[in-house]
Amino acid sequence: MDPIGIHHYLYLSxxxxxxxxxxxxxxxxxLVILMSIELMLNAVNLSFIAFARHNGSTDxxxxxxxxxxxxxxxAGIGLAILVMLFRNRTTVQADDLTLMRx
Amino acid sequence: xxxxxxxxxxxxAVLGGxxxxxxxxxxxxxxxxxxxxxxxxxxFAMLHAEFVFILQxxxxxxxxxxxxxxxxxxxxxxxxxxxxxxVGWMRxxxxxxxxxxxxxxxxxxxxxxxxVTSQVPPEFGNMETVGRSMLSSFVxxxxxxxxxxxxxxxxxxxxxxxxI
Numbered sequence: 001m002d003p004i005g006i007h008h009y010l011y012l013s014x015x016x017x018x019x020x021x022x023x024x025x026x027x028x029x030x031l032v033i034l035m036s037i038e039l040m041l042n043a044v045n046l047s048f049i050a051f052a053r054h055n056g057s058t059d060x061x062x063x064x065x066x067x068x069x070x071x072x073x074x075a076g077i078g079l080a081i082l083v084m085l086f087r088n089r090t091t092v093q094a095d096d097l098t099l100m101r102x
Numbered sequence: 103x104x105x106x107x108x109x110x111x112x113x114x115a116v117l118g119g120x121x122x123x124x125x126x127x128x129x130x131x132x133x134x135x136x137x138x139x140x141x142x143x144x145x146f147a148m149l150h151a152e153f154v155f156i157l158q159x160x161x162x163x164x165x166x167x168x169x170x171x172x173x174x175x176x177x178x179x180x181x182x183x184x185x186x187x188x189v190g191w192m193r194x195x196x197x198x199x200x201x202x203x204x205x206x207x208x209x210x211x212x213x214x215x216x217x218v219t220s221q222v223p224p225e226f227g228n229m230e231t232v233g234r235s236m237l238s239s240f241v242x243x244x245x246x247x248x249x250x251x252x253x254x255x256x257x258x259x260x261x262x263x264x265x266i
Contacts, residue, residue: 004108006217009145012112014208016119016138022201023123026194028186031128031174035135038166039119042142045154052227053149054217061232062240064154068161069247073254075166079173080261086177087264095187 009050016043030085030092034078041071108148115141127184132171139163150222153232 016039023036045064052060086092118138122131143158225231236244 004105004148006215007212008108008112009149010212010215011209012115012145014205014212015116016142018201018205018208019116019119019123021204022197025201026189026197027123028189029128029184031170032122032131035122035128035131035170038162038170039122039135039138042139042162045158046142046145049146049149049151049154052151053222054219056219056222056226058227058232058235059239061151061154061227062236062243064151065157065232065236066240066243066247068154068157069251072161072166073250075169076254076258077261079169080258083173083177084261090183092177092179092183093186 006050006054010047013043013047013050016040016046028094030082030094033094034075034082037078038071038075041067041074104148108145111141111144111148114138115145126186128179129171129174132167132174135170136163136167139167149227151227153227153229156229 020036020038020040020043023039024033027033027036045067048060048064048067052058052064082092085097089096091097115138118134118136118141121134122138125131125134139158139162143155143163146155146158
């Protein structure tokens with residue numbers, strides 16, 4: 001086994017990001033879509049931290065902190081919209097939300 | 103030792119992600135995501151990112167996941183509301199192929215990355231160094247983030263309130 005370098009972290013980050021992207025594209029449950037977005041944001045955070053470690057600079061940590069703050073805001077607003085949708089339409093399936101299409 | 107720890111944490115991170123995408127019940131998915139987020143926190147610790155490691159546990163695995171789980175429990179979804187419309191094999195295959203190809207492409211690009219340093223000082227990534235950098239070179243983005251959070255709080259209250 002070769003020592004763990006920056007590549008390993010970046011590969012893992014790419015894999016996690018595209019697992020999240022698959023969840024967003026494939027699943028129809030809005031809750032799962034929101035959670036997949038969280039996973040994608042986290043994968044990006046992992047590459048930020050890996051680059052920060054291997055460039056010897058803490059700027060990446062600050063970027064990861066900003067991503068986390070944005071993720072918190074996104075989760076809050078997304079869930080509020082979801083609760084409102086469920087109250088009005090009694091569904092959490094993205095396929096049922098066709099008001100703008102028909 | 104580092105390699106073994108990395109592979110264990112990476113395995114659980116990927117497993118949690120796959121379970122989250124694959125499981126029907128969103129609540130089980132949320133718990134799988136917590137597994138993934140905690141493994142990622144361990145990876146951050148391995149990368150000397152002490153501050154981000156603590157934030158990951160507190161903010162992600164703590165606050166955000168509690169918010170999501172609370173919402174899932176609050177909605178109290180019935181079985182037929184969780185059921186997703188059946189999807190064709192074609193769509194599954196197409197989405198999986200596109201995502202796998204994109205991941206493969208990203209891995210190809212990342213293969214060219216060369217690390218600049220292999221050693222970091224012991225104080226690298228602790229709260230003091232990150233806080234200094236955050237409040238000196240990144241002070242404007244920091245203020246903007248606080249504004250965004252304020253707007254998000256007000257927006258969430260307005261959205262979720264039944265009668266304004």
